[in-house]
Amino acid sequence: MAKRLKSTKSKNSESFYIIDDFYDPNTRKKSTFVVEKLGNIRTLMDKYHTDSRDEVMKQLKLYLDELRQKDSEDKADVKLILSQDDLIEKDKENLFNIGYMYIRNILCSLGIKDICNEISDQYKFQYNLASIINDLVSARVIYPSSKLSTYKSCSKFFDLSDYELADVYRSLKVLSEQRYFIEKMLYKNSSQLFKKNTAVLYYDCTNFYFEIEEEDDYRKYGKSKENRPNPIVQYGLFMDADGLPLADYVFQGNMNEQKSMRELEAIVERDFAVSKFVVCADAGLNGWENKVYNDMKKNGAYIVTQPIKKMSKVMKEWAISPEGWKLEGYAGTFNLNDLADKETIEIEGVKRKIKDLVFYKNRWEKRTKKSESSGGKYTLEENYIVTYSRKFASYQKHIREKKLERARKLLNNPGKLTKTNQRDPRYYISKASVTKNGEVANETVYMIDEEKIAEEEKYDGFYAVTTDLEDDDLSLIISANKQRWEIEENFEIMKSELKTRPMYVTKEHSINGHLLICFIALLVYRLLEKKYMNEKYTCAELFDTLRDLNLTYINGTNYIPSFKRTEIVDDLAEVFGFQPSRKIITQKYLKKFQRVVNSKKSTKLI
Known part of the structure; x- marks a missing residue:
C-alpha cells in the first residue's frame, strides 16, 4: 500500500x-x-x-498526495526518525548482502528456472529446485562454506528461501543425476x-581432498595436487577457447586421468552437439590412446604439449638448435644466436621488439604403435612445433631465480632437503658425503647444483607441442597454447575463491x-568477468567487491550502503541497471531490481 495518514x-x-x-527483513x-x-x-x-x-485534514491530504507523487517518480526525500537512545533489536540481522543479486541475474538469464522446472516435472518433488540452486551458487560466490552454513548464510539475502535444509541435501542427488542435462x-x-x-576445447584434471583417514568406494587414495595424505576424488574439466567452463567429469581418486578425457569428450559430442573441435591438453592427459582416438575421428584433432x-636426442638437438626459426607471415628464417644482442629487428620495413615475437619451427614425424582405440597397430603422423619467446625465457629465469633464492636460504637449515620435485626449491640442492680430504665419510655437505641449473637454462624460452593439424593451422596451434594457463586458473578459482575443498x-x-x-558458480563468475565486465578487473577484485556489497538496515523501508563505492561498483551498476551506491536505499528501489534479477531479462552483455 502507499503512504497514508494515521x-x-x-x-x-x-x-x-x-x-x-x-x-x-528478519521476520519476513x-x-x-x-x-x-x-x-x-x-x-x-x-x-x-x-x-x-x-481545513487541516484538507492540507494534510494535499501534502500526502505530493509525497505519493514523488514516490511514483522515485524522487521522494527520505526522512528518518531516529533517537540515539534507541537500541537495535536483539538477535536481528542488520547487514544484508546484495552482491548475490548480480550472480542470480546471470543465472536467470541462463534460464535456470526453466531448466529446474523441467527436472521437477520429471521427478515430481515438492521443493523449489531453482531456488535451491540460486542460493547455493550465490552463496558459493559470496559465502563459500558447508551446506549447513550456506543455508544459514542465505538469511543475509533479500530473497526469501522457500525450502528446508533437508531439501538442500535431497537436491544433491537430483543434481548428480541431471548433471549433463543441466x-x-x-x-x-x-x-x-x-x-x-x-x-578449440581445453582439457585438464585436478583433484579435491577430504579430511578423512580411510578411503571408501568413491573417495580413494591417489596423487593429490596438494600433496596431502588424504583420500581424493578426481575432477576433469573441458573449457572453451574463451576460457568458459563447458562440461566436467568426476571420477575416483585412483583412476587413470587419460581415460576420463575420452569419456567426457564423447558426452560433449553426444549431448552438447559440439562435434568439430581440437582438443588441447598436456602430455600427461593426452597420451597415445587419446591421440589416436582424436586422430581417428572425422572432425577431431589434438594439440598436446x-x-x-x-x-x-636427435629431436631435442633439433628443438633447441639456433638455426631455422620462422615468424608467422614472414618468408625468411632466423638464427637465434644472431638475435642474442639485439632488442629490435626489422621485418619488411617495420621495426619489431624481439621480446614481443614468438618464433617457431616444425617438422613431421611418424610413429607406429599398438592402440586399443584402433584395435591393432596404428600409424600416427605428428607435426612437432617448437616455439621460442624471449619473454617466456625471462619468465622462466625469473621463476628459477626465486626458487634458487629460497634454496640458498634452505642451505642454512638442511633439516629437510630430500625433495626432488622440479617445482620445489630443494630440486636445485645436491649433497655429498665427504671428509676434508675428499674421502667418503658420514658428514653430509649440501650445495647448489650448478650443473642442473646450466642444463635447465638451455631450455629457457622453448615450448613444444605435437599435433595432427596441418601446417596451414599453425596460427591456431600457436594461439591455442597461449590460453592453456586459463584452465589452471579455473581450478585455482574453484579451490581458493569458491572453496570447493575440503568437502563436507x-x-x-x-x-x-x-x-x-x-561448476555452475565458476561458469557464472567467468561470464561476469569476461562477458559482462570485459576482463577489466582481476578475480580478487570482483570477488571482494561482490562480498563487500552490503546494506545496513536502518528502519522501516530504509537501508544505507556499507561498502566503498569504487569503479567496479559503478561498472556493475551500468551493466546491470542497479545503482547500489545511493546514500539511502528504499525497499521499493530494491524490489525493482529484484524483479529484474528474478526474470529472464538479460543485462548488457559486452
Missing part, C-alpha cells in the same frame, strides 16, 4: 502521522512504520492558519546470448551434486 487521539489532543508499509512479514510525525491538531492549525479541523542446457542457453567459441627434455559431504551423489554447484 491519527491517534488522547484525552486532550489528536496527533497525526504519515505511515507506510514495509517488509521486515509485512508491517507498518512511521514515515513522518506531522504534529498535533493545535500545532497544525497554527501552521495552516486555521481554526478548522477539516550443463547442456546452460551451454545451449548461453549460446543464445553470445557466440560460443568451441573451435611435448616436454622437450623427454624428446629423443560423503556420499557419491552428494559429492557430484556439490561439484556441479561449484
Whole structure:
C-alpha cells in the first residue's frame, strides 16, 4: 500500500502521522512504520492558519498526495526518525548482502528456472529446485562454506528461501543425476546470448581432498595436487577457447586421468552437439590412446604439449638448435644466436621488439604403435612445433631465480632437503658425503647444483607441442597454447575463491551434486568477468567487491550502503541497471531490481 495518514487521539489532543508499509527483513512479514510525525491538531492549525479541523485534514491530504507523487517518480526525500537512545533489536540481522543479486541475474538469464522446472516435472518433488540452486551458487560466490552454513548464510539475502535444509541435501542427488542435462542446457542457453567459441576445447584434471583417514568406494587414495595424505576424488574439466567452463567429469581418486578425457569428450559430442573441435591438453592427459582416438575421428584433432627434455636426442638437438626459426607471415628464417644482442629487428620495413615475437619451427614425424582405440597397430603422423619467446625465457629465469633464492636460504637449515620435485626449491640442492680430504665419510655437505641449473637454462624460452593439424593451422596451434594457463586458473578459482575443498559431504551423489554447484558458480563468475565486465578487473577484485556489497538496515523501508563505492561498483551498476551506491536505499528501489534479477531479462552483455 502507499503512504497514508494515521491519527491517534488522547484525552486532550489528536496527533497525526504519515505511515507506510514495509517488509521486515528478519521476520519476513509485512508491517507498518512511521514515515513522518506531522504534529498535533493545535500545532497544525497554527501552521495552516486555521481554526478548522477539516481545513487541516484538507492540507494534510494535499501534502500526502505530493509525497505519493514523488514516490511514483522515485524522487521522494527520505526522512528518518531516529533517537540515539534507541537500541537495535536483539538477535536481528542488520547487514544484508546484495552482491548475490548480480550472480542470480546471470543465472536467470541462463534460464535456470526453466531448466529446474523441467527436472521437477520429471521427478515430481515438492521443493523449489531453482531456488535451491540460486542460493547455493550465490552463496558459493559470496559465502563459500558447508551446506549447513550456506543455508544459514542465505538469511543475509533479500530473497526469501522457500525450502528446508533437508531439501538442500535431497537436491544433491537430483543434481548428480541431471548433471549433463543441466550443463547442456546452460551451454545451449548461453549460446543464445553470445557466440560460443568451441573451435578449440581445453582439457585438464585436478583433484579435491577430504579430511578423512580411510578411503571408501568413491573417495580413494591417489596423487593429490596438494600433496596431502588424504583420500581424493578426481575432477576433469573441458573449457572453451574463451576460457568458459563447458562440461566436467568426476571420477575416483585412483583412476587413470587419460581415460576420463575420452569419456567426457564423447558426452560433449553426444549431448552438447559440439562435434568439430581440437582438443588441447598436456602430455600427461593426452597420451597415445587419446591421440589416436582424436586422430581417428572425422572432425577431431589434438594439440598436446611435448616436454622437450623427454624428446629423443636427435629431436631435442633439433628443438633447441639456433638455426631455422620462422615468424608467422614472414618468408625468411632466423638464427637465434644472431638475435642474442639485439632488442629490435626489422621485418619488411617495420621495426619489431624481439621480446614481443614468438618464433617457431616444425617438422613431421611418424610413429607406429599398438592402440586399443584402433584395435591393432596404428600409424600416427605428428607435426612437432617448437616455439621460442624471449619473454617466456625471462619468465622462466625469473621463476628459477626465486626458487634458487629460497634454496640458498634452505642451505642454512638442511633439516629437510630430500625433495626432488622440479617445482620445489630443494630440486636445485645436491649433497655429498665427504671428509676434508675428499674421502667418503658420514658428514653430509649440501650445495647448489650448478650443473642442473646450466642444463635447465638451455631450455629457457622453448615450448613444444605435437599435433595432427596441418601446417596451414599453425596460427591456431600457436594461439591455442597461449590460453592453456586459463584452465589452471579455473581450478585455482574453484579451490581458493569458491572453496570447493575440503568437502563436507560423503556420499557419491552428494559429492557430484556439490561439484556441479561449484561448476555452475565458476561458469557464472567467468561470464561476469569476461562477458559482462570485459576482463577489466582481476578475480580478487570482483570477488571482494561482490562480498563487500552490503546494506545496513536502518528502519522501516530504509537501508544505507556499507561498502566503498569504487569503479567496479559503478561498472556493475551500468551493466546491470542497479545503482547500489545511493546514500539511502528504499525497499521499493530494491524490489525493482529484484524483479529484474528474478526474470529472464538479460543485462548488457559486452
